[in-house]
Amino acid sequence: MANLKTSEKKSKAQSMGLHTEVLTGKTQQKFFNPDEAENFYYFGTYDVDFNKRTEIDVKNMDCREANKKIDELMKDGYGTIVIKNPQGKHSLGVGILNKLNLIFEGSLGYFGCGSMDGPIVRINGRVGWSCAENMMAGKVVIEKNAGSCFGAAIRGGDLICKGSVGARTGIDQKGGTIIIGGDAGAFTGFMMQRGRIIILGDVGINLGDSMYDGTIFVGGKIGSFGSDAVEAELTDSDQDWLKRKLKVAEIGENFDVSKMTKVVAGKKLWNYDALEPTEKKGAI
Amino acid sequence: MCGIAGLIHRGNTSNVGFELQGMLQALKHRGEDSTGYALYGKTDGQNFIMRFKVGENVAEGSSSVKEDVSVYDERKKIVDTYLSELGAKVIKEDRILPYSLRYEIQYDKDLMEFSQKIESVEGVEILSMGKSLEVIKDLGNAEVVCNRYNLDKVVGTHAIGHARMATESGVDIKSAHPFWGYPFSDVSVVHNGQLTNYWNNRRVLENKGMRFMSECDSELIAVYLAEKMRNGATLEEGMKESLVGLDGVFTYFVATKDSLGMAKDTMAAKPLVLYESDDLVAMGSEEIAIRSILPQEIETYDPFDGEVKVWQI
Numbered sequence: 014m015a016n017l018k019t020s021e022k023k024s025k026a027q028s029m030g031l032h033t034e035v036l037t038g039k040t041q042q043k044f045f046n047p048d049e050a051e052n053f054y055y056f057g058t059y060d061v062d063f064n065k066r067t068e069i070d071v072k073n074m075d076c077r078e079a080n081k082k083i084d085e086l087m088k089d090g091y092g093t094i095v096i097k098n099p100q101g102k103h104s105l106g107v108g109i110l111n112k113l114n115l116i117f118e119g120s121l122g123y124f125g126c127g128s129m130d131g132p133i134v135r136i137n138g139r140v141g142w143s144c145a146e147n148m149m150a151g152k153v154v155i156e157k158n159a160g161s162c163f164g165a166a167i168r169g170g171d172l173i174c175k176g177s178v179g180a181r182t183g184i185d186q187k188g189g190t191i192i193i194g195g196d197a198g199a200f201t202g203f204m205m206q207r208g209r210i211i212i213l214g215d216v217g218i219n220l221g222d223s224m225y226d227g228t229i230f231v232g233g234k235i236g237s238f239g240s241d242a243v244e245a246e247l248t249d250s251d252q253d254w255l256k257r258k259l260k261v262a263e264i265g266e267n268f269d270v271s272k273m274t275k276v277v278a279g280k281k282l283w284n285y286d287a288l289e290p291t292e293k294k295g296a297i
Numbered sequence: 298m299c300g301i302a303g304l305i306h307r308g309n310t311s312n313v314g315f316e317l318q319g320m321l322q323a324l325k326h327r328g329e330d331s332t333g334y335a336l337y338g339k340t341d342g343q344n345f346i347m348r349f350k351v352g353e354n355v356a357e358g359s360s361s362v363k364e365d366v367s368v369y370d371e372r373k374k375i376v377d378t379y380l381s382e383l384g385a386k387v388i389k390e391d392r393i394l395p396y397s398l399r400y401e402i403q404y405d406k407d408l409m410e411f412s413q414k415i416e417s418v419e420g421v422e423i424l425s426m427g428k429s430l431e432v433i434k435d436l437g438n439a440e441v442v443c444n445r446y447n448l449d450k451v452v453g454t455h456a457i458g459h460a461r462m463a464t465e466s467g468v469d470i471k472s473a474h475p476f477w478g479y480p481f482s483d484v485s486v487v488h489n490g491q492l493t494n495y496w497n498n499r500r501v502l503e504n505k506g507m508r509f510m511s512e513c514d515s516e517l518i519a520v521y522l523a524e525k526m527r528n529g530a531t532l533e534e535g536m537k538e539s540l541v542g543l544d545g546v547f548t549y550f551v552a553t554k555d556s557l558g559m560a561k562d563t564m565a566a567k568p569l570v571l572y573e574s575d576d577l578v579a580m581g582s583e584e585i586a587i588r589s590i591l592p593q594e595i596e597t598y599d600p601f602d603g604e605v606k607v608w609q610i
Contacts, residue, residue, distance in 0.1 A: 100592060101584030119594050122584050139597055141584055142568055158598045161565060179599035180565035199565050199602040217602055218563075 057084065058110050061092035072098035076105055087111055101141070106134060123160070126153050142179070145172050148189065154262075161198065164191045167208065173262045180217065183210045186227060194264050200239065202229045202276070211255065211273075213265045221276050229276040230255060232268060243279040251275060299462050299489045300324030301474075302581035303550040304590070305455035305557040305608050309576060310339050314443070314451030319589035320581055321439035321458045327582060328462025330358065331473035332442040333434030335425070335485035335552055338453040344388055344401045345482070346431055348424040349415070351376070352396035353469050354436045360467035366395045368420070373398065375418045383411055393446060396470075397435070409480035412508070422471055422510050427483035429453070429554045434473040454610045455557050457550045459487040466513040476519035479508055481526060483554040488515035489582055490547030490567045498542070518549050536560045536605045550580070558607035565602035572597045578608050 067086055071079040079096070083106065086094055093114040099105055103122035106115055106129070113132040117125075120138030130149035139157040148167040154175070161179030164172045169189040177195030186205040193210075199217035202210050205227040215233035222239025229242075230251070238244075255270040302320035304313065314336055321332055340346070351372040353361035373392075380387060380402065389401040404411065412423055425432035431451075435442045439460060443449055459474035466472040478484025492498075492514040499509055499517060507520045521542060525535030532551065536558055546566035551558045559580060561569055571580045572587050572595055579587045584597055600606065 101588040103583075103585070120584060120597070138594060139584070141570065157596065160568065160570065160599045177598065180602055196601075198599070199563070217565075 056110075057108075059087045060090065061087055061111060061113060062090050063092035063112075063114055065091045066093035066095070067091050068095040068097055070097040071102065071105070072100065076102050079105055080107060083109070083115070087113060099138070103141070106132075120157070139176070140174075145170075148172065158195070163193075164189070167191070171262060173264060175264055177214065182212075183208070183229075186210070190258060192258065192262050192264055196233065199236065202227065202242070203239070205229075211258065213268055221278070223282060224278045225280075226278055230270075231274045231276065232265075232270075232272070235274060235276075238276070241279040241282040242276050245275045245277045247271070247273060247275045298327050299474075300327030300460040300582040300586070301458070301487045301489045301548065301550055302460075302579075302586045303455070303457035303487070303552070303557055303559070304577065304579040305552075305610060306577055307575065307608065307610055310452050310454055312450070313337070313453040313456040314448040316590045317456045317458045318439050318443040318449055320579070320586040321460050323585045323589040324460045324582055325438045325440075328460050329438035330463040330468045331434060331436050331461045331470065332439045333432065333459045333461070333474045333487070334442070334448055334456065335430060335432050335458065335475040335487070336448065336451050336453055336456045337429045337483070337552060337554065338431060338451055340429055342428045344403055345426055345428055347400045347402055347426050348431050348433060349376070349398055349400070350396050350422050350424060350470055351398065351418075352420050353471070354394075354396060356436060358468055359436055360463075361469045364420070369395050372418050372421055376415055376421060379414050379418070383414055385411070394435075397446075399431070407480075408482060409506075412480050416508070416510070423477065423479070424470075425475075425477045425485065426479075427554065430477075430483040430485055430552075432475050432477055432485055434459075434470055434475065436468065436470070436473075454555075455552060457485060457487050457552050457557065459489075465491065466511060471511045472513040474513075474515055476513075476516045478519045478523040478526075478551070481523050484519070484523065484526075484551065486515070486519040486522065486549060486551045488518050488547055488549040490515075490545060490549070490562070492517055492543055492545040492547060494544040514545075515549075518543065518547070518551070522551060532556065532558060533605060533607045536607070540603055540605070548582075555610050556607055557610075558605065559600065560605045561600050561602060563603040565599075569600055570597050571600055571606075573608075 095116045097118050099119045101120050101122045104124045106126040109129045109132045115132050115134045117136040121140045123141040124143045125140050127146040132151045134153040136155045140159045142160040143162040145153045146165045148170045151170045154173045158176035159174045159178040163178045163182040166185040167189045168187045171190050173192045175194040178197050180198035182197050182201045183191050184203045186208045188208045191210045193212045196214035197212045197216045200219045202221040204223045206225045207227045210229045213232040218236035219239035221242030252270045259265045351369045355361050355363040385402045385404040391399040433446045474487045475485040495514040522535045547562045548567040548569045568582050570584045
């Protein structure tokens with residue numbers, strides 16, 4: 014890890030409170046500089062108009078063709094795109110870094126909507142393994158069931174499945190919120206590091222196994238707790254947050270959140286308390 | 298990584314050869330070293346159908362040693378002699394490829410004794426024995442194998458199949474799935490995953506008189522279930538016991554003359570998507586397998602960890 018010490022020459026970002034410390038030595042970290050904001054852009058982002066709507070039928074396209082077509086439509090300013098006949102194809106809707114309304118009329122296969130940052134996606138069907146993996150921001154709503162590794166390693170955004178999900182939901186989750194209307198399989202929240210998972214139904218064995226941090230809320234029965242996952246007190250602010258979140262997610266609006274079980278990391282698996290606060294940050 | 302697919306028509310028959318070919322071809326990216334079909338056809342149920350091989354496919358990509366076709370002829374002659382000695386009457390004989398044969402036979406005695414005698418011929422392996430089941434497996438993807446054996450016209454009630462990426466044993470027919478549940482008529486198994494207690498279980502089962510033809514870990518499932526059933530367990534009971542007895546990660550299908558089952562390990566580490574209706578159950582490693590026969594929007598789900606399900610025709 015790089016040496017940590019106070020720098021005499023503070024950057025503008027630090028003076029604005031965006032950073033409280035400076036890393037010296039070898040580091041790959043880049044700090045945001047507001048003076049250079051105009052130079053910051055994502056490759057492949059476009060100005061789109063949500064009122065400009067179009068449909069494409071991907072029945073006879075492979076995933077590369079379909080994703081390229083979505084990119085071309087965004088380039089042309091379309092802000093609402095409806096995808097017809099996805100028919101369980103893999104890797105559809107991946108790597109979208111735009112604001113966009115994306116609607117899938119059907120089911121997706123594996124890795125659907127992965128590595129995206131910003132779109133609002135509605136899937137009127139089912140999704141396979143690893144839906145929305147590595148999502149940075151945005152919202153994905155699945156009307157039916159989802160496969161395993163749902164929301165693996167997401168950093169932010171809301172991921173909502175109205176049906177049931179497979180095993181290892183939220184594995185390696187680093188932020189954001191995952192909401193499940195039905196049941197969830199084994200190893201839910203496995204090694205999660207931050208963020209929240211809400212399951213209205215039952216959950217399988219080894220819930221929250223080896224989780225570092227983050228919070229899991231379960232409405233139904235729990236198969237078993239994983240290593241270092243422990244029950245915590247459900248506070249009033251937790252309940253307020255849950256009600257608000259379920260309302261915004263349009264799922265389980267009348268669900269009795271007061272009976273939910275809150276699960277957090279016991280933080281006994283690794284030498285957590287021996288670390289300095291800055292080291293904890295690095296480890297997470 | 299391998300892909301598996303299966304379907305069962307309940308109370309009906311269909312062109313299961315064509316349907317399974319479509320499902321397995323949709324999974325070909327999961328492995329196309331070899332592809333295998335276990336088809337449960339519409340027969341009169343009077344005679345046994347024996348699918349067997351007298352050698353390996355030694356085409357490009359095969360890990361088998363090349364043999365002269367004359368060796369296959371010699372082996373076939375010995376098999377014919379042994380069949381006569383066993384009291385089996387060959388009703389119909391098809392030599393589909395130089396190394397692959399299909400016999401319809403009349404036989405009413407012990408299948409274990411029968412199999413041991415036939416397979417005592419070097420290089421000969423019974424791929425399946427049943428009154429409904431036919432196992433067809435060879436190198437190549439689903440389309441290649443289907444065309445090679447003319448499977449797209451096979452009508453039946455149910456079928457399971459496997460698209461194989463060879464990881465733990467050779468690229469050859471003996472390591473390809475499905476595996477016949479020797480010595481039980483009409484039992485077949487396909488598997489996606491890795492079994493880590495293969496050798497421990499194999500030693501125990503061999504000591505109990507069970508037979509292994511390959512060093513493919515998946516064969517253990519067929520032998521394991523066969524041994525359980527030999528001791529009086531039902532198929533479903535044997536499958537539930539396998540969740541404890543087999544170590545590793547697995548999703549497997551097993552089929553009998555009138556049923557189809559699936560089991561998923563307690564880690565749920567291997568994928569499976571399932572569609573279930575009153576008329577049809579279809580399942581595969583990926584949804585696109587099911588979509589190849591049901592393109593319309595349907596309700597599918599992933600079975601949970603440790604789940605065992607069995608459906609009847």
